[in-house]
Amino acid sequence: MGRHSLPDAPAPARTGARRGARPRALVLATGLVLTVAAGTVVALDSGLLPFGGPCDGEATRLDVAASPDIAPAIEAVAKSAREGATRTDGRCLDVKVTARAAHEIADAFGQRPVDPEFQVWIPDSSLWVDRVEAERGTPLTAAGTLASSPIALGAVPRAAKSLGWPAKTYTWTELTRATASGDALRLGVADPSHSATGLLSLARISAAHAKEAPDHVTADTRTAATARLLNQRVADGDGQAMATLPRDGSGKEQDNPRRNQALLLSEQAAFAHNTRADGGPDLDLIYPEGGTARLDYPYTLVDNSETGPEQSRAANRFMTLLSEPAGQRALRRHGFRAANGEADPKVVTTAGGRDPQPYSAAPAEPPAVKELQALMGMWTITVQSARLSTVVDASTSMGAPVPGHSGRSRMDLAKNSLLQALTTFTSDDEIGLWKFATTLDGDKDYVELSPTERLGGRDEDGSSHREALADAFRALAPQPQGATGLYDTTLAAYEEARSAYASGKFNALVIVTDGTNDDAHGIGLDALVGKLEKLSDPKRPVPLIALAIGPQADTSALDRIVKPTGGSTHLVSDPSQIHQVMLKAIMAAGSNGPR
Template structure:
């Protein structure tokens, strides 16, 4: 049997023990070297860092707009590997995707936010957010470093299979109506909600500048803007994701044209290669999203760390990451292999419109919200005998033209707007000079027979018949309407009385103007405005002054035309009162 090396084994010789001790030492040393090399490869430095970094890291929290966050994250990865230090401590950058509006509203409290809005560095999609924050929250720590991380201009996009091949640059008036809606006209323009999107707000800014150039006066501008905003309100996407969905799967006969950034168009095509879009550039200057680098801390270490990362973001290697994500560089650099000519992108940068001031941004937002608020309108139509007169050259009576114009005007109202209809003359309803034809209800509401109120209103207008012997009891009707709208006032709506008549007040022995104005003054309240808007038409209107006095007393307006065919455009002017204040 062989010998067993165990508890009872013979002791080895001294020479053997010496050899084994040397072998064990070499093995231990080798093992130690392996451990040290392994720890170094893992980034754990047992004996100090070669570049002088020591102690705990300085963590720099960067909140970036979702679309630019991937590029910033790539830059941060390279930056972290370089072991850049501040006071001997390595700076480590962590990048988070955070919606720009979410951060802005988190600071100001001016809108809904999902939280998670604090950071050391903020890279929103537009300087407009920083400007808004400074204006609305003066004590906020917001330091604009003057660095634009990336840039991307706003462009028009349309599904490639429907895109025009004319080669001509479109104008705003090519794609947005600036007059009364036409029968059968389809809206094909979409925009992302401007209250939460720089793209949407930038679209309003571009539209504002184009219409200012096209408008000879303020009233015309208001009318143009009102018509355009009415169109956009009917087709607003809550966010970019919803906009992309509408673009790719609209199924409409006329697929939408959409304003988005070049980079968003590139992202859309990357995700929707089966239904790509083609971009086109507006004839006029465009607005750029500029992704400013903003520091939100006054701590010395953090601000110096932020400065180190800002330098990294501006470096040439960093720009490669930026351009690879479909952006242009701060100086207009572009990667034509990314923004390719096949999709309509062009290498030369579009002319840039100067950034809007805080005042312009605030006014555009106010205008949008004013137009967004639902209306609550009591429409009153004259059915006196003179409405039987024929409108020269039309083959239609004044009644028919008025009914057609009013029906057309219904298209300007959102489904949740509330409308009602009265008719008036003299003695139309058991001694009263007015009569309800349709109650004030939401246009989308349905009756017992399933008919929508919008259709009820349209049918009621088309079936109205003038009273051959009827006169025009304007003043009594105005007062009754004002009393009714005061009684049923809705503070979350624009409450309006809309009168359409072809004559002056004509009711012998009836109410006089002074009495009407006195009673309206007693009912009126600044906190519960009910403007009276009157559209007077036809040669029988001899004196607009009484109607103007009524308008002035209620914050409304009075319009006069000899041609009832112009009522549609006057509707637009009347609506523009909402943005004229």
């Protein structure tokens, strides 16, 4: 899929400015430097945290899981609290900080039973907390925001100059268009399924397309096209993305096709890069116009049954330490802004920001959970490609005219809408078509019109599979005297989709119907649901997406049918809108797939 991540180890922190580097504030690698002399701990930053008496008594242990970017700053405050014998309930506060990627913890919360080994979670974005609460039902409490960091585009000097930095400013769409088209400037991004930076960047791009496009279908199509471009140089996570930057300033290194010249990243990540001893060329930051996306680092309390009142109070005590001026100074030293997002001149300058770049712009309204779910679904089917078996009702009732459409039938509108949907899929996607009605093929209620194969492949007559499939869609017509043989068709199509499961692709079965099952001689609803429960495999998911056209569609039965597969039912009042509903349903199903 064109991923570029290099196994480069992080470079040690830089202790002074490089020759020829831009002026920047001196950054201490841990944020808090402690020296030990004759067994006495002396804080270099006086007044960092109050020192208490010697901690030779009982201690209250607090376990904190923090995003890798903020973990060093959190550990610095925790260490100072330990060394200074900071107390809670009269006991010493002993905070252990573990760096853990936010997506790993979010996925771990999906396991049952949930038994986290920490009482506080500090991810890089509230979106992870929202996702866990929405999808997993795990009780979490975001007690406050510790810090923030806006998302920008970091580019090595040569690339930044080609983009007109710092004088030229860009909207989100202009920026991705300028950097992601062609090979002139290689743009990298962390996988949105693993990175809040990647997902929030994609959300801002999507919002910009929605504002500029004439309709939401065009906006979705443009966002998907941008996602395909970004995926050409996607890295598994934030650390892997940073490792794709040049490691020295030589022309040979910057021309290396495996190295990116620009990344979508947080201001703090650029700050950390620019203060490493051998992190490679300094990055210049371009801050997109049209609403800033930012990481917000929520201090999140985990509802653990084993957490006692002492640990709860210890968690509150530690949050107080992080929120006080000394704790906030420690965060600034690691390149973070305050929770309100106010720009810190030293942080901005060290990270690579310059006037007139809009680094002080107010943040955009954060995207809702449903918006992010839809984006993740779009990303999934865009980067993985899709394998979809489409099954269309060809019963007599599909010939009924639809009010307000000049006498055109449900089938006319449905197949035209499906043809529109077909144009949104790539050559690597696999699409097939069945139709169904009672006694359509002897005793069978269904027939395959076009196999589920790559749209870019060639059929026996030499035409592309896309062309052959489009012809099959156009030829769809209601079957005279045909009733709705829904249940037998669903079982046969699902068995086929499961047996032909394509690993590495988004697999799904889409059924379009306007009626209720009319085949009295076939399988019953209870038996069908039972068989689907046995066929479904969470490790090889094939969600069944049911599009119910008109008021006669049996949505209650469809709801029961789709449930074992992890699919969904969607009522479509206007058949001409099938393509829109279908694509949104596919995206929603994709967002719930394996991560």
